[in-house]
Amino acid sequence: MSSRQLRRLGKDDLETTLLKLTSKASSSSPALENEDESLAQPTVTSSNMFMLMDDDDEEEEEEEEEEEAAVSPVEEESPIIKLETKSQKRNTKKTSKKKNKKTKNQSKKGPSLKDEDGEDDEEFARLLTQFQKKNITSYKSLDSQEEYDEYDDDDGFMTADEEVSQGYEDNLSTWKQYNLRDDPGFTKFKHFKPLNALFNKFDFKQLIPDNEFKLLFDDLSPETLQDIDSVTSTHVSPEVLKQIERLKRLVKNWSGKDKRSVPNGGSVRKLQFTKIRDDWLPTVRGEFILKKLSNDDLTKWSRWQRPLDWDAVIKDDVERKWSKHFTYYKFDALNDTNSKKALTEFYLSTVLHPDHEALISIISSQFPYHVPGLLQVALICVRQGDKSNSNGLVERALFVFDRCLKNGIEFTAKDFQLPYIYFYNRQFYLAIMRYIQIVSQRGAVSTAAQWCKTLLSLSPLEDPLGARYFMDHYLAANDEYQYIIQMIKNPLFNLYKQWFTLGLGMTAVYSYWKLSCIEEAKQLLKRVWNQYPSSLYRIYEEVLLGDPSKLKIKLKPPTVSASIETKAYTTRMGAIWKEAEAKKFLLDELASIFNSTSFDTDAVKDINDGDDDDDVAPTSFFINNIPINLLRFAILSQESSVMAAIPEEIWSDHSVFEFDVLPPQPHDRESEYVVETIEGLIDSKHLEISQMNRFADEELLQHINQLSIQEYLEQQQQQQQPNEEIE
Known part of the structure; x- marks a missing residue:
């Protein structure tokens, strides 16, 4: 495909369409009816780098476009629009600046560049909001739960794009929701196409913070970016750097000009989301190998999830359901002898006889790419206030996994899932969790949001680290309001009661309010109230500083699960609900709901009411009747107030290792050979x-x-x- 054709494709996106509408509106001042008609035809868009290319042959392109329009029929455009993220807005702003600068050079008369940019940005934001609102309200709703169940059967008849455009259930409060306690094997889940629709726009470039930094600082020169790449990830002496340079000459195909080439045995592999740093030791082969799981492996895993079910039923589900719709992998050690030796030394220096100096010696001299050691030392550096070294160690841990990924693998939930029962799979989850915290502290919220989607895609049904409890914060910080609304309409967040989290529901309410969909926001807030009454009461009283004496309602004390989840959300709530108008809207609506006679306050129960009963059967996803992924998230968040809400017996009676928080535990002797623990992997x-x-x-x-x-x-x-x- 020629560069001219690529540039022509780059024009067919939302950014160019909106810019055309803006210029048209400012020149001819069309009536409101014409503007609404133009807004009725949104286009599918994504971040498009073709717009940054120079327009050298504009006349030739226009002639070719006219010829194409005469030959090819106009295709129907999907009514769904992908929300413009902050990084995409910066890209659009950068493009508009270039066009304005070019226009200014051609004509000396006219308004200044600053005024044009301000008016264009304001008009662009207004048009974009109208697009999003019209797209949300145009969703077709399904009238019943039976229609929804029939909508995405195993033998579905719609494509993923058609399902997104047609939409999901709007009145979610009428759905029949199941309890995860009664179905630990997710046998009720069969909505694979809506699930794939959430992750089908994956791109590895979105996981690289450098791409977002280029949009943040568009005046960075290539020389400056090259200097940034050459910075070491940890503090090393010049003598050590000289020795590493000598090793690079002995190891072929290490780093390269783009710092993404890495040898892997006899082949050369391109890194997908990491870059090689100058202080990393060159090696000929990686540490891990990626293995595809067989149906027998999946059967053993499912048997651990649902130990009370029949083997024949489990095998049938694996063959007809899970292996058909998903592809599962596990990270395994390439050299089993060295891996056991490194894990043994790590276990001795971390668990049996904690010794920071010995642990640092393991990754500095003996095993420089030992992932558990890298993540553990990174946490030690954080406590010592050395964030620079900590970030470099986490990046090196991600590099170890990136090096062994097979070509063609993407984090789309369908093509790549990692069961949490395997030890090195859990290390990949932990490395991503730590990296999300790093990039968010650097200000790369768009990259952090994409990593949150990646973390959820690795095991969307189980969600072992509780991405549902915190990913809404990063999505809202990146202005992905429409994606958040799409999430709360997806069965992945509604089929089971535990899947609809407080943070996701409240952030979706804010997203509706942000897009001026006030009625939708009120209806969704009522649904959140139905599932989390004590949490909303606490938000009303402690966060919004409402007067509880004016309320005609009394609630039972919240459960332990509700207390942890509420504390986790209120800790970060202020970063999203910043506008005074939004807070006033929430305060007034909560007061109206609390005083409404349509709610029976005696019948109101939390989503986790009854979880503290002793007669509830334990499952693989609950500890002391608390969701285990909620506990893992609370511990890994490093928020002292959230961790304080965790019961004391969790810390004393269970394994809460920093390198493996609350690992899966075997139920019997048979499952001891299925669930990988560090005790079973050491020598x-x-x-x-x-x-x-x-x-x-x-x-x-x-x-x-x-x-x-x-x-x-x-x-x-x-x-x-x-x-x-x-x-």
Whole structure:
């Protein structure tokens, strides 16, 4: 495809359409009816880099476009629009600046560039909001739960794009929701096409923060970006850098000009979302190998999830359902001997005899790409206030996984899922969680939002680290209001009661309000109230500072799960609900709901009411009747107020390792060989030898200390004897 054709494709997106509408509106001042007609035909858009190309042959392009219009019929455009993120808006603003600058050079008369940019941005924001609102209100609703169940059967008849354009159930409060306790195997879930629609726009470029920084600082030169790439990820001495440069000459195909080429045995692989830093040691092969799971492996995993079901039913579900719609993988050690040795030393220095110096020695000299060690030392650096080294260690851990990914794999939920029962899979989850915190602190909210989607896509049904409890914050910070609304209309967030979280519901209410869909916001707020009454009451009283004496309502004390979830949301609520008008809207609506006679306050219950009963059967996804992914998120968030809400017995009775928070536990002897734990992956003989050596070293140190004390005493006695003789 020629560059001219690429530029022509770049014009067929929302950005160019809106700019044309803006210029047309400012020149001819059309009537409101004509403007509404033009808004009725939105186009599908994505971040398009073709618009940054120079228009050298404009006349030739116009002639070719006229010929194409005469030959090819006009295609129907989908009524769904992808929301412009902050990074895409910066891209649009940058393009408009270039056009305005070009116009100014051609004509000396006219308004200044600053005024034009301000008017264009304001008009663009207004038109974009109208597009989004019209798109949301044009969703076709389904009238019943039966129609919805029939809508996406196993033998579905619609494509993913058609489902998105047709829309989902609007009145979600009438849905029949299941309880995850009664169905730990997700047997009720069969809506695979709507699930795929959430992740079908995946692009690895969106996971690289450098691309967002280029849009944030559009005046950066290529030389400056090259200097940034050459910065080391950790503090190393010039002597060590010289030694690493010598090693690079011995290892072929390491780094390259783009810093994304890496050798992997006899082949060369391109990194997808990481870059090689100058202080990373060159190696010929990676640490991991990616294995595709067989139906037998999936059957064992499903048997651990649902130990009370029949084997025949489990095998049938795996063959007809899970293996048909998803592809599952696991990260495994390439060199089993070295992996066991590294894990043994790590286990000894972290769990049995905590020693920070020994742990740092493991990743600095013995095993530089040992992922658990890298993540653990990174956390130590954070506590010591050394965030620079911490960020570099997390990036190196992600590089280890990026290096072993197969070509063609994308994080689209359908093509790549990682069961959480495998140890190194859990390390990948943990590395992503830590990286989300890093890029968000750097201000790359768009990249953080994309990583949140990636984290959820790795296991969307189980969601082991609780992405549902926090991803709404990053999506709203990136202005992805329409995507949030699409989420709360997706069965992935509605089929089970635990899937519709407080944060997602409240952020969706704010998204409706932001897009001026006030009635939709009120209806959704009532649904959130039905599932989280005590949480909304606490928000009304503590966050919005409402007067509880004016309310005619009394609620039961919240459950432990509701308390943790409410505390986690209120901690970050202020960063989204910043406008005074939004807070006033929420305060007034909550007061109206609380005082409404249409609600029976005695019958109002939290979503987790009854979870504290002792007769509830335990499952693989609950600990002490609390969702385990909520506990993992609360611990990994590092928020002291949220962690304080966790019951004390969780910390004392369960494994809360920092490198593996609340790992899955086997139910019986058979599942001990299915669920991978660090105790099952270490070398027991090597551990015994290492412990014996450590004890011998400790005894030697004690003996040396005793000798030193004796020598000191003898010296003191010798000094006292001459003094006594003189006296």
